[in-house]
Amino acid sequence: MSKAANMLSTAWTTLRSDALNTGTWRSAIPTYRYCPSPCHQACPVNNDIPAWIDGIEKGELHGAWLKLAVNNPFPSITGRVCHHPCESYCNRGQYDEKISIRMLERYLGDLSLERGWSFPAVDVAKKERVAIIGGGPAGLSAAYHLRLEGYTVEIYEARQKLGGLLRYGIPAYRLPKEVLDREIDRLLELGIEVHTDVAINTPGEYDRLQKEYDALFISTGAQRSRKLAQFEDSSGIIQDGLDYLYKVNSGQAPGLGQKVLVIGGGNTAIDTARSAKRLGADQVMIIYRRTEEEMPSQKSEILEAGEEGILFTFLASPVRIEKENGVQKLVCQKMQLGENDSSGRPRPEPIKDAYLSFEADSMIMALGSDIVMPKIGNGLEIQDSVLKVDGKQETSIKNVFAGGDLTSNIRFVSTAMGAGKKAAQQMAQLFGGNTVQGSSDLETVSFEEINTFYFPRNPAVVSGSFQLVVSDRIKNFEEVQLGISEEQAIGEATRCFNCGFCTVCDNCYYFCPDMAIARNSGEDGPNYTVLDQYCKGCGLCVRECPRGAIVLKEESK
Amino acid sequence: MKHYEIAEERVFLPGHAACPGCAMALALRYILNTVGLNAVGVIPPSCMGPMMGANPYSSMRIPIIHNSFESSASTAAGIKRAFKARGKDDVHVLALAGDGGTYDIGLQALSSVAEHNEDIMYFCMDNEGYMNTGTQKSSSTPRHAYTTSTPGGKESRKKNLVEIMAAHRVPYIATTNIGYLDDLVYKIKKAKKMQGTRIVVLLTPCIDGWGFPGNDVATMSRLAVQTGVFPLYEVEDGEKYTINHGSQGMPIENYLKRQRRYRHLSKDQIEEIQKEVDQGWQRLQKLANL
Numbered sequence A: 001m002s003k004a005a006n007m008l009s010t011a012w013t014t015l016r017s018d019a020l021n022t023g024t025w026r027s028a029i030p031t032y033r034y035c036p037s038p039c040h041q042a043c044p045v046n047n048d049i050p051a052w053i054d055g056i057e058k059g060e061l062h063g064a065w066l067k068l069a070v071n072n073p074f075p076s077i078t079g080r081v082c083h084h085p086c087e088s089y090c091n092r093g094q095y096d097e098k099i100s101i102r103m104l105e106r107y108l109g110d111l112s113l114e115r116g117w118s119f120p121a122v123d124v125a126k127k128e129r130v131a132i133i134g135g136g137p138a139g140l141s142a143a144y145h146l147r148l149e150g151y152t153v154e155i156y157e158a159r160q161k162l163g164g165l166l167r168y169g170i171p172a173y174r175l176p177k178e179v180l181d182r183e184i185d186r187l188l189e190l191g192i193e194v195h196t197d198v199a200i201n202t203p204g205e206y207d208r209l210q211k212e213y214d215a216l217f218i219s220t221g222a223q224r225s226r227k228l229a230q231f232e233d234s235s236g237i238i239q240d241g242l243d244y245l246y247k248v249n250s251g252q253a254p255g256l257g258q259k260v261l262v263i264g265g266g267n268t269a270i271d272t273a274r275s276a277k278r279l280g281a282d283q284v285m286i287i288y289r290r291t292e293e294e295m296p297s298q299k300s301e302i303l304e305a306g307e308e309g310i311l312f313t314f315l316a317s318p319v320r321i322e323k324e325n326g327v328q329k330l331v332c333q334k335m336q337l338g339e340n341d342s343s344g345r346p347r348p349e350p351i352k353d354a355y356l357s358f359e360a361d362s363m364i365m366a367l368g369s370d371i372v373m374p375k376i377g378n379g380l381e382i383q384d385s386v387l388k389v390d391g392k393q394e395t396s397i398k399n400v401f402a403g404g405d406l407t408s409n410i411r412f413v414s415t416a417m418g419a420g421k422k423a424a425q426q427m428a429q430l431f432g433g434n435t436v437q438g439s440s441d442l443e444t445v446s447f448e449e450i451n452t453f454y455f456p457r458n459p460a461v462v463s464g465s466f467q468l469v470v471s472d473r474i475k476n477f478e479e480v481q482l483g484i485s486e487e488q489a490i491g492e493a494t495r496c497f498n499c500g501f502c503t504v505c506d507n508c509y510y511f512c513p514d515m516a517i518a519r520n521s522g523e524d525g526p527n528y529t530v531l532d533q534y535c536k537g538c539g540l541c542v543r544e545c546p547r548g549a550i551v552l553k554e555e556s557k
Numbered sequence B: 001m002k003h004y005e006i007a008e009e010r011v012f013l014p015g016h017a018a019c020p021g022c023a024m025a026l027a028l029r030y031i032l033n034t035v036g037l038n039a040v041g042v043i044p045p046s047c048m049g050p051m052m053g054a055n056p057y058s059s060m061r062i063p064i065i066h067n068s069f070e071s072s073a074s075t076a077a078g079i080k081r082a083f084k085a086r087g088k089d090d091v092h093v094l095a096l097a098g099d100g101g102t103y104d105i106g107l108q109a110l111s112s113v114a115e116h117n118e119d120i121m122y123f124c125m126d127n128e129g130y131m132n133t134g135t136q137k138s139s140s141t142p143r144h145a146y147t148t149s150t151p152g153g154k155e156s157r158k159k160n161l162v163e164i165m166a167a168h169r170v171p172y173i174a175t176t177n178i179g180y181l182d183d184l185v186y187k188i189k190k191a192k193k194m195q196g197t198r199i200v201v202l203l204t205p206c207i208d209g210w211g212f213p214g215n216d217v218a219t220m221s222r223l224a225v226q227t228g229v230f231p232l233y234e235v236e237d238g239e240k241y242t243i244n245h246g247s248q249g250m251p252i253e254n255y256l257k258r259q260r261r262y263r264h265l266s267k268d269q270i271e272e273i274q275k276e277v278d279q280g281w282q283r284l285q286k287l288a289n290l
Helices: A004-011 A038-044 A048-059 A061-069 A076-079 A101-114 A136-148 A177-188 A203-212 A241-249 A265-278 A299-307 A411-430 A486-495 A540-544 B023-035 B048-052 B071-085 B100-104 B107-114 B163-166 B178-193 B207-211 B217-226 B267-287
Strands: A028-032 A129-133 A151-158 A194-195 A214-216 A238-242 A259-263 A283-287 A312-315 A317-325 A327-340 A346-359 A364-365 A401-402 A515-517 A528-529 A550-554 B039-042 B064-066 B091-097 B121-126 B174-179 B198-204 B230-237 B240-243
Touching: A004 B163, A004 B230, A028 A528, A038 A241, A048 A061, A048 A101, A048 A241, A048 B121, A061 A076, A061 A101, A076 A101, A076 A177, A076 A411, A076 B091, A101 A177, A101 A203, A101 A486, A129 A136, A129 A203, A129 B163, A136 A151, A136 A177, A136 A411, A203 A317, A214 A411, A241 A265, A241 A364, A259 A265, A259 B071, A265 A283, A265 A299, A317 A346, A401 A411, A515 B121, A540 A550, A540 B023, A540 B217, B023 B048, B023 B121, B023 B178, B023 B198, B023 B217, B039 B048, B039 B071, B071 B091, B071 B107, B071 B121, B100 B121, B107 B163, B163 B178, B163 B198, B174 B178, B174 B217, B178 B217, B178 B230, B178 B240, B240 B267
Parallel strands: A129 A151, A129 A214, A151 A194, A214 A401, A238 A364, A259 A283, A259 A364, A283 A312, B039 B064, B039 B091, B091 B121, B121 B198, B174 B198
Antiparallel strands: A028 A550, A317 A327, A327 A346, A515 A528, B174 B230, B230 B240
């Protein structure tokens, strides 16, 4: 080699820098994590909301429904009647407007019924058998999750049809019977035997079930209405709220006359009042001893009742019935709010010598309800006036589980379904099967972890809900709230931050100055790999992840 | 949500020696990977020298010539003429300089190249100072910013390079940054298709020189745009102004308070900067006939 050529060669760079190891500079490395969203965590059935909303956004609707159905067999039902705590915790609420998760859920549920989608077939058969006593939301949810695991499930229902409160408590204008029937039919297609008109009431019957099955799940609800002692013997004009709703929902509603008073402040009070209005009562008034603020009923229900002309009288407590010239009157004592009581709400206190009275053709008592203790063994205990279960929904009797209104004073449909799911998981574990455990003790993604640059301010596509006009509502039991279109659903889904859920948006890949994120093409496994030979640990990928699905973890030797 | 879909040729390689989280390295990734392999680069003294790597390693899969500080534009023009003379007119020649090598030391060469409308692409990585040699001030350093050579804050304003070059009536000038990757790639693609002197000025916030957390370059880039400090726009033939992303009326304080170089500012100084930014933004809107 000549001297000149030799000199020239030192001026040329001939090797590639990707042979070098800049990963040694690093003290922390990005890690893709599983971190639940606040909505996921708030959901009583632990629904993985960001995952199926991502499916809607991408137009993969069937896949989205399947993801939704993993935790919730009844999206068409909960999409209508769930109290949706998910929305109260939605991170987007801190930005512009929360996501209308319930409307999206209903959209997917209704779509699945319209297109006749079925649950994936159960392809395992396990030998254990479970009896479910009470076919309401808790029992049906338990049946679903047990059946998916391959167990044999039989449901014992005292009434003619399955559904419990969903069928005999919630009026059709909130939950059409057709929707309920179709959701339940689809569930039964999984191969669940049902014994309707079979009430399990005696120790002998429970004894038989305990011998015949490996475990029991009791979900007989809370069906004993509370009463006011001062009205014990005036049953003539007094109806019981739950009983009235049962009759309305079975097509045997009794006439109530023109002036109807409803006593109470929960959903049953609102449901009876709105039903009575639809069945021809001229003047319906709800009397509640606290104020609107303290009503346990859902706010949207109160609003809709008001729109339909239901009257409200707050801070009044019924005392006695008077008859004057053939006119019946309910005399109420005026109340005022005092210190908070054990329920955390201000205690209503009577104002001395202050009374109101209202004319009434009939009165409906909707004061809440208590449980009837199942007659099984001697070991069951009561706590806070409900059946006592442990954190796994198991009673003090071995292999006897319980859930729903029977075991809880938090009386929502989805809470009952959550209890059924939890019991099913615990039973599966008891039987030695594998179950996915809930993630209720994990921290959730906070709003501060969301990179809002990627989410231009954009108020909800589906603000509140769409409703029939009042004049079309009060003459019949047509559904009041209307669904949303595919376009609206996708628009709303696009607003979702998908907190903590990697939607494979590629931001981490594009924002790496060191080309240290690799995209994986495989169906399974992680979407990205951090190339630790190059990653300098700057954390730009974490910062640019729109949804908090990556964290920086310090590395220690 | 907006999704990026960017096609890249793999020209810029990992293993380079830029600081962790460097905006300039990310900008370089998209410049080189968009222009592609049929290119030659010219790099004067700047952070891009070490970024390329120590001999015999290179992070750039194209030939690079390290020229003197003042001659980036003319070196690039000479290389392009040589390719033309040899019938290889399709080779892209890029100058990759910092703000020191552009606003200060290389301005004369750039002016001359622009006057002749030489067929090169000139990229100025503007981090508002000599960040490679210890944070000295350049004529791109903004008013009141601390540098080691302006310890009490710089007294003069930042030079407006875009207006200077627009006065040369070059076919294309654009400003962009890595906070808006789609904008950045769009402008490089557009410049690549054109001929003549094309100049792209990229604001590349410097973690160390400005003093902010190492994962914040994209956020800082966006704040510069949203507050109106550094609007993203194009000037074609020195006449036609198009604003792509501009001020959203966000107070300048949101940008300043996140940077160590501004932490000595008094309320009056912040107001003074706000006024200057507002005037600049109004002037730009006027130029764009808005």
